[in-house]
Amino acid sequence: MFLEYSTVTACFKLEEYHTAKIAFETGASLVPEDKRFSEWIQKCDYCIAEENGELPTPSLAATPTSAPKTDDAPKDVEQVNNASSEEATREPTKPKYxxxxxxxxxxxxxxxxxxxxxxxxxxxxxxxxxxxxxxxxxxxxxxxxxxxxxxxxxxxxxxxxxxxxxxxxxxxxxxxxxxxxxxxxxxxxxxxxxxxxxx
Structure with a gap:
């Protein structure tokens, strides 16, 4: 059973980039006409490279077609990081259950x-x-x-x-x-x- 699209994007937001990439690749093979999967896979690759300190900035800059997508990735990462810092400043809430x-x-x-x-x-x-x-x-x-x-x-x-x-x-x-x-x-x-x- 393949996870729902929203559940998979939640993996990305939780910074579980490897898990999210595997799920997006599975989705891309099941629904090849849906271009969202390939975009998310690129974002996962970007974030994984960033985590490993291996950002391939020269090659990405040299490829005009992928430039807009790499521009999106840092914004997404920034939004995730901002959300994490906001959560860190809040007082921890007791789980409901x-x-x-x-x-x-x-x-x-x-x-x-x-x-x-x-x-x-x-x-x-x-x-x-x-x-x-x-x-x-x-x-x-x-x-x-x-x-x-x-x-x-x-x-x-x-x-x-x-x-x-x-x-x-x-x-x-x-x-x-x-x-x-x-x-x-x-x-x-x-x-x-x-x-x-x-x-």
Missing amino acids: RHEVYQKPEEVVVTIFAKGIPAENVSVNYGEQILSVTIDVPGEEAYTFQPRLFGKIIPAKCKYVILSTKIEIRLAKVEPVHWTSLEFSKNSLVVRSSIVSSG
Whole structure:
């Protein structure tokens, strides 16, 4: 299942450029006539190069056709950075719903404690390494939980159930390795590789 377009652009805004690029490339192969995907792929390439300190400015400047698109990319990056700095200055708000995580070798179970939520107000989407949960109750601010996951999952085998007191989401792991946390971090790969090498 390919993620919705808005969910994929959210990956970009969360500065998960590698994940976003893979999703955009999948979208481009499924809908080749949609030019938005190729534009977003270029933006991802730009941001990945910027993160790695490998900005290919001379070659981009030499290609007139790609110049307008590279002009767009820094603005998008700037907007994302401005949004991040604004969020940093705000006081941290307590999440509307509490969640817990436990795991087995083959799956991770995420429980969101949301009482009496109708099924039609809950949206759950899965990507290769993304979980996206939205609870949208009329008259209330929508709750969104969208972590980039520690490891890859099999979207077709993932499932969820809405109970009277909670939403239980079961994520099928690609590999039966122990996740040290639900969310991916820069140190996750190091911890994961040490688990594999130690046997």
